[in-house]
Amino acid sequence: MELHILLIFMIFAAIVAIEVKDLLSSVIAVGAVGFALCLAFLILKAPDLAITQLVVEILCLIILIRATIKRDLPLVIEGRWVFNTVSTLVFIAVFLFFAWAALRELPNFQDPIMAVAKKYIAEGRMKTGAVNIVTAIILDFRAYDTLGEATVLFTSVIGIMAILRRPGRKKKEILR
Amino acid sequence: MIDNPKTGMTLIVKTITRLTIGLILLFGIYIIFHGHLSPGGGFAGGVIVALSFVHMMLAFGKDVAVTKISKNLASNLESIGALMFLSVALLGFLGGTFFMNVLAKGTPFRLFSAGTILLSNISIGIKVGVGLFAIFLALVVLERAKKEE
Numbered sequence: 247m248e249l250h251i252l253l254i255f256m257i258f259a260a261i262v263a264i265e266v267k268d269l270l271s272s273v274i275a276v277g278a279v280g281f282a283l284c285l286a287f288l289i290l291k292a293p294d295l296a297i298t299q300l301v302v303e304i305l306c307l308i309i310l311i312r313a314t315i316k317r318d319l320p321l322v323i324e325g326r327w328v329f330n331t332v333s334t335l336v337f338i339a340v341f342l343f344f345a346w347a348a349l350r351e352l353p354n355f356q357d358p359i360m361a362v363a364k365k366y367i368a369e370g371r372m373k374t375g376a377v378n379i380v381t382a383i384i385l386d387f388r389a390y391d392t393l394g395e396a397t398v399l400f401t402s403v404i405g406i407m408a409i410l411r412r413p414g415r416k417k418k419e420i421l422r
Numbered sequence: 423m424i425d426n427p428k429t430g431m432t433l434i435v436k437t438i439t440r441l442t443i444g445l446i447l448l449f450g451i452y453i454i455f456h457g458h459l460s461p462g463g464g465f466a467g468g469v470i471v472a473l474s475f476v477h478m479m480l481a482f483g484k485d486v487a488v489t490k491i492s493k494n495l496a497s498n499l500e501s502i503g504a505l506m507f508l509s510v511a512l513l514g515f516l517g518g519t520f521f522m523n524v525l526a527k528g529t530p531f532r533l534f535s536a537g538t539i540l541l542s543n544i545s546i547g548i549k550v551g552v553g554l555f556a557i558f559l560a561l562v563v564l565e566r567a568k569k570e571e
Contacts, residue, residue: 294461294463297461298465298466298469301473302469304473305554305558308476312562374537374539375523375535375537376530376535376536376539377458377459378458380461380463381536385457385463386523389521392542392546393521396504396546397504399550400500400553402557403497403553403556406556406557406560
């Protein structure tokens with residue numbers, strides 16, 4: 247029951263985030279979605295994910311608010327509205343069709359396919375010695391996935407550092 | 423530089439920051455080290471460590487934060503964290519396969535148990551904490567550079 251209230255709240259906040267004109271209000275609405283997602287993780291009994299979601303959401307909000315404060319973008323709506331509307335409607339129809347086809351195949355909510363998970367839960371503590379089963383899975387059974395995630399973060403930091411270097415430094419060195 | 427009233431936020435914010443920042447950093451380190459015993463782990467603890475430095479930068483201004491961790495030190499530490507995680511992975515070849523848990527398992531519910539998981543958590547914590555702080559630092563430095571032009 248609480249979960250459904252939270253989900254409805256998240257959908258409402260996401261619509262607000264898209265529709266509102268002010269960029270800062272939009273960022274705050276996105277933050278509301280994130281914190282509601284954190285609460286939803288807690289209700290679904292996943293405290294690891296809830297902690298991570300909470301702290302990452304705080305950091306992202308700080309960065310987004312710093313980036314958008316006092317720098318609003320004007321909203322541009324012009325021309326070709328027939329084509330835009332028709333293409334949007336067609337896209338929504340295609341999306342809904344594929345979503346209907348895919349969601350029919352999913353197992354019921356809270357009733358996942360447990361073949362691999364049962365083995366992890368049964369043998370996790372004995373094989374790894376870690377009491378927290380989540381850590382035992384992400385850093386021992388599925389450590390290769392974690393290595394991939396770490397590589398993604400590492401690459402993104404390298405990319406940001408490379409793009410956001412102090413601009414114009416090369417020109418001055420040439421002039422000297 | 424720290425007590426300069428012209429940089430950063432007001433005196434109230436600075437005083438509260440001075441009281442809380444150590445506790446936030448300590449909590450992040452606790453979350454990293456107890457990743458195999460309680461909820462949390464390297465990623466969540468690393469983000470909390472990064473948040474403590476972001477907190478310092480917001481309260482005291484950019485210059486104070488850069489004296490604690492410069493951009494070069496941040497990128498060096500991030501590379502060290504990544505290499506450490508990879509070497510933990512390669513350590514598994516002692517036991518036969520990639521990511522094999524070769525160290526002693528120890529008794530459950532103790533801090534020093536679970537073999538290489540603790541090492542992996544520490545390296546991911548270093549990497550994530552310093553990496554996210556480096557992203558924030560780069561964004562702030564870019565904003566300053568644009569204003570100067």
